[in-house]
Amino acid sequence: MFLGTYTPKLDDKGRLTLPAKFRDTLAGGLMVTKGQDHCLAVYPRDAFVALARKAAVAPRTNPEARAFVRALAAGTDEQHPDAQGRITLSVDHRRYAGLSKECVVTGAVDFLEIWDAQAWQNYVEENEENYSQAKDESLGGIF
Numbered sequence: 829m830f831l832g833t834y835t836p837k838l839d840d841k842g843r844l845t846l847p848a849k850f851r852d853t854l855a856g857g858l859m860v861t862k863g864q865d866h867c868l869a870v871y872p873r874d875a876f877v878a879l880a881r882k883a884a885v886a887p888r889t890n891p892e893a894r895a896f897v898r899a900l901a902a903g904t905d906e907q908h909p910d911a912q913g914r915i916t917l918s919v920d921h922r923r924y925a926g927l928s929k930e931c932v933v934t935g936a937v938d939f940l941e942i943w944d945a946q947a948w949q950n951y952v953e954e955n956e957e958n959y960s961q962a963k964d965e966s967l968g969g970i971f
Contacts, residue, residue: 830935835945838931842922843914844942846870847933851913860921861904863941865951868917868925870940873906880904917942 834847846854859876863869871879883900886893903924907915917927930945943951 829937830940831937832935834933836931836933838917838922838927838929839914842917842919844917844931844933846909846913846915846940848913850940851909854909858907858909858915859904860907860915860917860942861900862921862924866925866947868921868927868942869936870915870942871938875938876904 830850830853832847832849836845836847838844854870854872857873859871859873861869861871861876880900883897886897888894903920905918905921909915921927925942926944926947927942928944928946932943932945932948934941934943934948
């Protein structure tokens, strides 16, 4: 599982060092894609393949489903961390997520998210109360 919050820096070449505790899980390859809320989502390759296959069976007659599958496929980049655990984020990915030097990597249970540090802080401030006040109907019976 991917849990926790980390604050790596993006270097001048667009490289981000992955948290050490996740490197073994991601060593075989990972997929970086555009996530919700203008962050990046990082999946182990096998997990992404399963997600993509589920998305691919969405009805092609549904315009929203087509748009989602297109955005998912076109916005994904396969990466293999280097010896220092770094991945290179594309210019398009950095633009989409508004990444600056200061980044935040958060665990999202079965994948990671990469946020610009200020965007993450804004998100937390805007949504912290929603978390503490979450109701059963919006959580689907988790608690």
